[in-house]
Amino acid sequence: MISAQLPILQVLLPLLAAPLCAILRGRALPHALSVGTVLLSLLVTVGLLIRVESTGTISYAIGGWPPPIGIEYRVDQLSVIVLLIIQGVAAAVLVGGGASIVREIEATRAPLFYALFLLNLTGLTGMVLTGDLFNLFVFLEISSLSTYVLVALGTDRRALLAAYQYLVIGTVGATFYVIGVGLLYMMTGTLNMADLADRVAGVEESTTIRTAFAFMIIGIGVKLGMMPVHFWLPNAYARAPSVVSAFLAATSTKVAVYIMLRVVFEIFGVPMFLATHLSEIIIGLGILAMVVASVTAIFQDDVKRLLAYSSLAQIGYILFAFGLATEPGVTASVLHLFNHGLMKGALFLALAAVALRAGRTRRTDLDGLGQAMPLTMLGFTLAGLSLIGVPGTVGFISKWYLLEAAFDRDGFIIAAIILGSSLLAILYVWPLVERAYFRKRDPALPPVEEAPLPMLIGIWLLVGANLLFGVWPDLATGLAERSALLLLGGAR
Amino acid sequence: MDFPGLFNYWVVMVLMMIGLYIVISDRNLVKKIVGLNIFQVSVFVFYITMGKVDGGTAPIIGEGIEVYSNPLPHVLILTAIVVGIATTALALALLVRIQDEFGSVDEDAIQKLESRQ
Numbered sequence: 012m013i014s015a016q017l018p019i020l021q022v023l024l025p026l027l028a029a030p031l032c033a034i035l036r037g038r039a040l041p042h043a044l045s046v047g048t049v050l051l052s053l054l055v056t057v058g059l060l061i062r063v064e065s066t067g068t069i070s071y072a073i074g075g076w077p078p079p080i081g082i083e084y085r086v087d088q089l090s091v092i093v094l095l096i097i098q099g100v101a102a103a104v105l106v107g108g109g110a111s112i113v114r115e116i117e118a119t120r121a122p123l124f125y126a127l128f129l130l131n132l133t134g135l136t137g138m139v140l141t142g143d144l145f146n147l148f149v150f151l152e153i154s155s156l157s158t159y160v161l162v163a164l165g166t167d168r169r170a171l172l173a174a175y176q177y178l179v180i181g182t183v184g185a186t187f188y189v190i191g192v193g194l195l196y197m198m199t200g201t202l203n204m205a206d207l208a209d210r211v212a213g214v215e216e217s218t219t220i221r222t223a224f225a226f227m228i229i230g231i232g233v234k235l236g237m238m239p240v241h242f243w244l245p246n247a248y249a250r251a252p253s254v255v256s257a258f259l260a261a262t263s264t265k266v267a268v269y270i271m272l273r274v275v276f277e278i279f280g281v282p283m284f285l286a287t288h289l290s291e292i293i294i295g296l297g298i299l300a301m302v303v304a305s306v307t308a309i310f311q312d313d314v315k316r317l318l319a320y321s322s323l324a325q326i327g328y329i330l331f332a333f334g335l336a337t338e339p340g341v342t343a344s345v346l347h348l349f350n351h352g353l354m355k356g357a358l359f360l361a362l363a364a365v366a367l368r369a370g371r372t373r374r375t376d377l378d379g380l381g382q383a384m385p386l387t388m389l390g391f392t393l394a395g396l397s398l399i400g401v402p403g404t405v406g407f408i409s410k411w412y413l414l415e416a417a418f419d420r421d422g423f424i425i426a427a428i429i430l431g432s433s434l435l436a437i438l439y440v441w442p443l444v445e446r447a448y449f450r451k452r453d454p455a456l457p458p459v460e461e462a463p464l465p466m467l468i469g470i471w472l473l474v475g476a477n478l479l480f481g482v483w484p485d486l487a488t489g490l491a492e493r494s495a496l497l498l499l500g501g502a503r
Numbered sequence: 504m505d506f507p508g509l510f511n512y513w514v515v516m517v518l519m520m521i522g523l524y525i526v527i528s529d530r531n532l533v534k535k536i537v538g539l540n541i542f543q544v545s546v547f548v549f550y551i552t553m554g555k556v557d558g559g560t561a562p563i564i565g566e567g568i569e570v571y572s573n574p575l576p577h578v579l580i581l582t583a584i585v586v587g588i589a590t591t592a593l594a595l596a597l598l599v600r601i602q603d604e605f606g607s608v609d610e611d612a613i614q615k616l617e618s619r620q
Contacts, residue, residue, distance in 0.1 A: 145579050152586045163597055168604040172613065182539055182590050186546055189583060193550050195506060196576065330515060412508050 014062060017394065018071040018084040021055045021094070022137050024048055025129040034124035038118060040123040042109055049105050052136075053098040060091045070142075079203035085142040089494035092345060092487065093139050095270045096352040099476065100261040101132050102328055104360060104390040107469015108254035109454050110462070111363045115166050115252045121206035124164060128258070135266045144192045144202045147270065148185065151234070155181050158263060162251040172245035180243045191227030194352035195218050195278075207278050215283055227274055228289065235267030235463050236326050238300040248319035253363030253372075255472030256315060261356035265348050268329055272344070276498040281336050293334030299426055300327025301342060305435035314365075314372045317439055321398065324432060325351045328409070331425070332416050335407075339419045341414035342488075343494035350397075351486050353480065357394035361387050364462035364470065377443055379452030383459045388447045390474040395440040397477045400433050404481040408488065511552040518545035530610040532601065536594045543587045550580040 014415035028048040029425070032041040071084040086094075116124045134154025141147050159181070162422055163174035196202060198219050200208040214220055229240070236244040244264075248256050275284055284290055297419060301324050329351070334345035362372055364387045369376045381388045397404035410433060417426040439481075452459070462470070480487050518541055525538025554576035562571040598608055605613045 098513060145582070149586070150583060152590075156586075156589055159593060159597070163600070169617070171597055171601050171604060175532065175594065175601065178590065178597065179535055179596050183523070183526060183542065186543055189546055190549065193546070193576070196566060197553050 013056060015071075017058050018069060018086055018140055019056055019073065021052060021059065022084075022133060022140060024055065025053050025136065026133040029126045032129060034043040036138055038121045039115065040169055041122040042112070045129055046102075046105050046192075049098065053102045056091070056094045056098045059086055059094065061368055062086075063088060071465050073262070079206040081202050082146050083142040083203060083205075084140045085205070086140060087494070087497055088490045089171070089269065089272065089345065089497060090139050092490040092494060093265060094136065095133050096265060096349050097139070098134070100258060100352060100356040100473070103356060103469045103472045104254055104258045104261075106465045106472075108257070108363060110255050111367050111466065112252070114367055115254075116164060120164065124161070125231055127157045127160050128255075130154075131161065131258070131263075135262055138266050139269060142204045143377040144195070144204065144207070146202075148189055148192065149264045151185055151188070151270075154263065154266075155185060155234075157169055158259065159444045161255045161259075164248050164255070165250040165252050167186065167250050169246075170250040170484055173250040177243045177247045180233055180240070183376055184230045184240075187226045187230030187233070189230075191223045191225075191230060194223035194226065198223070204273065204277055208280070211278060212280070215279070216232050216321060221287065224279055224283070224287065224289075224341040228271070231267055231274065232477055233269060235264045237316065237330065238296045238303070238323070238327070241300070241304075241323050244323060245316050245319040245365065248322065249313055249316040253315075253366045256319075257359035260318065260359050262345040264322065264326055265352050268326070268333070268344075268348055272333065272498060275333075276336075276341070281499060284336055286497055290334050290336050294331050295439075297327045297329070297331030297334055298425065300324055300330065301306045301428060301432040302327075302435075304368070304437070305432050308439045311434065311439075313322050313372055314362055314374060314377065314443060317361075317443075318355065321436070321439065322351075322355055324436075325355070325398075328413055328429070328432075331429075332413055335416055336499075337416065337419055338499055339412070339416040341493045341498055343409070343416040344457075346412050346487060346491040347409040349491070350409045350477075350480065353405055353473060353476050354394050354397045357390060360400065360466075360470050360473060361391035362432050363392065364466050365391075367466070368459040368462060369456075372461075374443065374446060375453075377446045379447070380459065381448035383452065384461050387462045387470060390467075390470045391447070392444050393474050395444060397481065399436045399440055402481075403478065405477050405484070405487075406481075406485045408481060408484045410486070412491075416501075448474070511548065515545045515549045517550070518548065532593075532598055532608040532610060536591060536598070539594070540591060542588070543583075543590075547584060547587075550576040550583070575589050595620075 025048055027043055032044055035041045069086040070080060123201060125379050131154050134150045137150030138147055159174050159178045160179060163171050193237045198214050199207055201207055201210060211220060233240045235479050248260055303319045304323035308317050311317035311320060331348050332340045366372050368384060397406035399404040400410040413429055419427060522538045522542025522545060526535050529535050552575040556570060556572045557568045559572040560568055563576045563618060602608055605616055607613055
């Protein structure tokens with residue numbers, strides 16, 4: 012009985028827990044409630060995974076109104092792999108982040124912080140589940156509005172500016188998306204994605220549909236940090252509270268990529284994607300991001316900002332593979348989306364531990380931490396190796412599939428750029444590791460100790476996932492391959 | 504369609520461009536929010552126009568009502584208006600905090616303050 016209601020439970024759990032958190036007082040109760048909620052949500056996701064793997068795509072009609080009149084929630088392999096990363100990282104970050112939240116968020120604001128975190132989770136989850144374009148916009152705004160506030164809660168006063176900048180550009184992006192949805196509705200009279208896919212087929216040559224396509228791509232592009240409209244991202248990630256950075260970096264851009272995949276391949280279809288030359292544009296922007304963002308990352312002093320630029324570069328990989336619009340390409344794109352979430356979640360959470368113990372996250376603050384915080388820095392190093400793409404980690408699996416996708420289209424030059432960009436990753440990751448292990452901490456600074464146990468558990472859950480899916484990639488690659496089949500061979 | 508038929512869409516485009524231009528060009532952070540609002544309002548007008556059927560009335564079941572406007576875009580845009588209000592409220596709250604912390608809501612003044620440090 013309950014298993015039929017899993018899709019709606021996935022959204023309702025955090026949505027109902029959020030206001031409860033807001034009315035609780037103190038730190039302990041809201042923390043316990045939200046940790047309980049995310050763990051339960053993760054169980055629901057696993058339930059959905061099992062059901063999708065055994066029975067295929069689930070369609071859930073909200074309130075019993077059948078689609079396309081009512082709002083439909085659709086769960087398939089692609090939704091499940093994105094849900095896994097969102098819920099998994101949310102659980103690891105909340106379980107591990109308690110001490111960091113105590114340090115960075117004032118006691119009076121703590122309950123509201125947890126409420127916002129859960130609302131953000133609701134928004135992201137809803138965006139993944141819904142099969143209705145306008146419902147998606149509502150969830151997008153739920154997650155965006157809570158993100159703006161979460162970013163503004165950062166300890167640095169420049170966090171306010173970062174939040175403001177993100178709010179303005181994010182709202183423009185979301186409004187572009189709504190314009191696109193409106194134009195699509197004008198031509199087809201439906202908002203249901205599956206229904207749209209059928210009806211767009213008849214009118215795809217019209218200017219209105221093309222315009223809708225352009226508006227939606229740019230709107231979503233803003234949200235996912237596509238290269239020319241990415242400038243909000245480094246500020247937001249670098250100045251948000253450490254725990255929030257960890258969660259956002261691992262999830263929010265990934266969900267935007269997911270929306271892009273759905274919109275492009277399910278609604279508009281591959282022929283239109285190729286005919287409008289968007290394929291070449293996206294590949295170009297992806298390659299631009301791989302190179303430019305990686306080089307920028309090398310010169311950053313703040314490690315949080317460095318990782319934010321690295322995120323932009325990794326989104327470049329995802330976009331490039333996505334732009335190929337071939338089966339190996341989309342597989343690599345989905346797989347890297349999942350793997351990158353694991354890497355960045357682990358790296359940012361380890362950095363939250365550094366911020367907690369050493370006070371700041373500049374390069375020099377890492378000096379000698381290899382001795383002072385051995386477990387944290389080992390986790391950081393392993394996740395860093397995964398980012399570079401060393402065998403035995405998820406990064407290697409990603410790179411393997413990305414290269415395969417490039418060779419599939421005879422893209423030898425692109426393959427060379429991917430490898431070159433990995434070398435750039437060594438240039439920005441390795442100096443950090445070197446500082447942690449081969450330098451002495453400035454004796455004038457107060458000594459640091461190992462991160463608290465819950466935090467280590469959180470970090471090592473994510474690092475462990477990096478290693479586990481690195482040596483046993485079947486679950487992730489299987490889901491990614493079937494997602495690509497669904498997207499490319501599905502509706503049309 | 505003749506000119507009056509597309510009149511609303513012209514207004515939408517003009518408003519949209521005015522709003523977007525203010526968001527991009529104005530250095531005053533409060534005025535940027537005003538621009539953002541104009542931009543969003545243009546989309547509201549767009550949706551409302553889209554649902555209107557020539558000669559149609561409100562979609563109520565009753566005697567003599569045969570042609571009626573499509574209510575769905577109107578309902579959708581109610582949601583978007585609420586979202587817009589929430590965004591504006593949040594932006595203004597952020598600006599109050601920015602004014603407290605930096606003593607200004609002018610982008611140039613804040614940048615000067617930041618670069619001096």
